[in-house]
Amino acid sequence: MSVITIERKVLAKNDEFAAQNRALFTKHKLFVINVVSSPGSGKTSLIEQTLKELAGALPVGVIEGDVQTDLDAQRVARYSVPVVQIVTNGGCHLEARLVQDALGSLDLSSLRMLIIENVGNLVCPSNYDLGEAMKVVVASTTEGDDKPLKYPAMFRNASVLILNKIDLVPYVNCDVKALRANALSINPSLTIFETSCTTGQGISQWCDWLRTRSTS
Amino acid sequence: MHELSIAYGIVDIVRQYVKGPELERVRSVRLKVGEHSGVVVDSLEFSYTAITADTELKESRLEIERIPFVIECRSCRKRSETERGVVVCPDCGSTETTVVSGTELQVLDIEISENGSEVQ
Numbered sequence: 001m002s003v004i005t006i007e008r009k010v011l012a013k014n015d016e017f018a019a020q021n022r023a024l025f026t027k028h029k030l031f032v033i034n035v036v037s038s039p040g041s042g043k044t045s046l047i048e049q050t051l052k053e054l055a056g057a058l059p060v061g062v063i064e065g066d067v068q069t070d071l072d073a074q075r076v077a078r079y080s081v082p083v084v085q086i087v088t089n090g091g092c093h094l095e096a097r098l099v100q101d102a103l104g105s106l107d108l109s110s111l112r113m114l115i116i117e118n119v120g121n122l123v124c125p126s127n128y129d130l131g132e133a134m135k136v137v138v139a140s141t142t143e144g145d146d147k148p149l150k151y152p153a154m155f156r157n158a159s160v161l162i163l164n165k166i167d168l169v170p171y172v173n174c175d176v177k178a179l180r181a182n183a184l185s186i187n188p189s190l191t192i193f194e195t196s197c198t199t200g201q202g203i204s205q206w207c208d209w210l211r212t213r214s215t216s
Numbered sequence: 217m218h219e220l221s222i223a224y225g226i227v228d229i230v231r232q233y234v235k236g237p238e239l240e241r242v243r244s245v246r247l248k249v250g251e252h253s254g255v256v257v258d259s260l261e262f263s264y265t266a267i268t269a270d271t272e273l274k275e276s277r278l279e280i281e282r283i284p285f286v287i288e289c290r291s292c293r294k295r296s297e298t299e300r301g302v303v304v305c306p307d308c309g310s311t312e313t314t315v316v317s318g319t320e321l322q323v324l325d326i327e328i329s330e331n332g333s334e335v336q
Contacts, residue, residue: 001243004233004326010225010247011321093218124218127254127321152301153254153319185302188311 014128017096021103021131028108031214032116034094034130036154037138038147039120042164044072045197046138047115051079053207054113058214061106063116065094072117082106093124096131113214122151133213134159141165142172145179148186155186160193162206167196219256222321223263229323230273239272244327250283250318252301257282285318 009015025032035043047062054060062083064073073085084102086094099116106114116132118125126135137158139147142165148155155161161183169176176194183190193209195202226245234242245264249255257280264278288295289305290312298306303313 002328002330004328006229006233006323006325008229008323009321010222010229010323013225013228091221095221123254127218127222149300149302153252156252156301156303156315156319184311185304186300188303 011127011129014096017100018129018131021096021100024103024108025114025131025133028111030108030111030114031210032114032130032132033160033210034116034118034125034132034135035138036118036122036125036135036158037120037140038122038143038151041120041138041140041143042197043117043120043138044075046162046164046195047076047117048079049195049197049200049203050115050207050210051076051081053203054210055079058113058211059111060113060115061108061111063099063102063106063114065098065117065119067091067119082111088119092119092121093128094118094130095128099130113210122147122154126151126153126157136160136162138162138164139179139183141168141174141176141179144173145175145182148179148183152186155183155190158187159189159191161190163192163194165196165198166194166201167199218254219259220263220267222255223260223267226264226278226323227267227273230276230326233326234328238328240275241329242273242276242326243329244277244279246279246281246324246327248281248283248320248322248324250320251285252318253321255321281324283317283320286316287313288316289313 037043060081062076064085067088070085073083076083084105086098086102135158137154193202193206261278268274284297286297287303289310291310292308294307296306304311305313
């Protein structure tokens with residue numbers, strides 16, 4: 001037997017595309033977030049509220065990832081922002097090369113911020129760097145308070161946690177204090193916002209924070 | 217189920233390093249997979265077998281080395297294996313910790329039989 005030593009990350013190819021994307025974002029001084037969560041936590045609603053709040057103040061573009069449809073892109077397009085839909089045709093996550101292809105349809109020089117909505121999935125997207133500045137994980141109160149412990153990789157790789165559907169706390173079995181503690185036990189440096197896309201609670205704090213980050 | 221795309225990534229790497237008839241003599245591909253790499257080992261092995269079945273790599277298999285999730289505390293300097301990916305130091309309770317291992321997903325090496333007869 002002979003042995004060829006390789007010692008190479010399996011996802012090295014994805015990381016190369018991600019590095020190219022990141023270089024492009026830096027060149028255009030573009031602040032890019034990769035929004036991840038389980039299906040139905042309210043990613044698209046959060047993006048809609050964010051676009052509403054930032055309208056006129058900050059030019060934002062959106063890349064939507066979906067397994068099958070362009071329904072989310074249709075929702076986002078109502079806010080008169082440039083939006084590109086990536087349909088993965090069954091694929092459970094976005095990869096850096098798919099994002100790179102989508103970037104060709106956007107005029108990056110006219111934007112200051114790019115929001116990438118990943119496929120709803122708390123497992124697979126955590127492995128794939130897309131070139132973003134940070135991952136933003138959305139966890140909704142209806143999912144319960146144990147999600148950070150069940151899907152630690154996603155919470156470890158994120159910089160921001162949005163606790164969405166906070167208005168539903170009185171009606172669901174979710175201890176927000178425990179949810180926060182669970183998330184911080186996996187990733188102590190998480191910045192946490194509590195939001196409701198129905199009442200608008202917390203949206204302005206989240207958007208103020210985004211404004212600061214995208215202009216720094 | 218991103219194990220399928222990871223399996224394709226592994227095959228791509230093997231094909232970069234091994235060419236032509238030598239591919240049929242690949243016996244094992246050794247991987248380092250962290251406990252918290254987000255990969256289900258059974259699914260990965262299943263995916264690899266499925267996509268190599270009718271190819272030159274059909275005699276090859278994955279040999280997976282699991283790496284435990286270990287953190288090092290920056291306060292008390294102690295290294296600990298923690299469960300569920302928790303990064304709080306079990307000794308002093310500090311959250312000032314660094315992940316030392318357990319998130320790897322790496323191809324270590326490829327084993328090739330010399331004459332093609334050493335089928336395992």
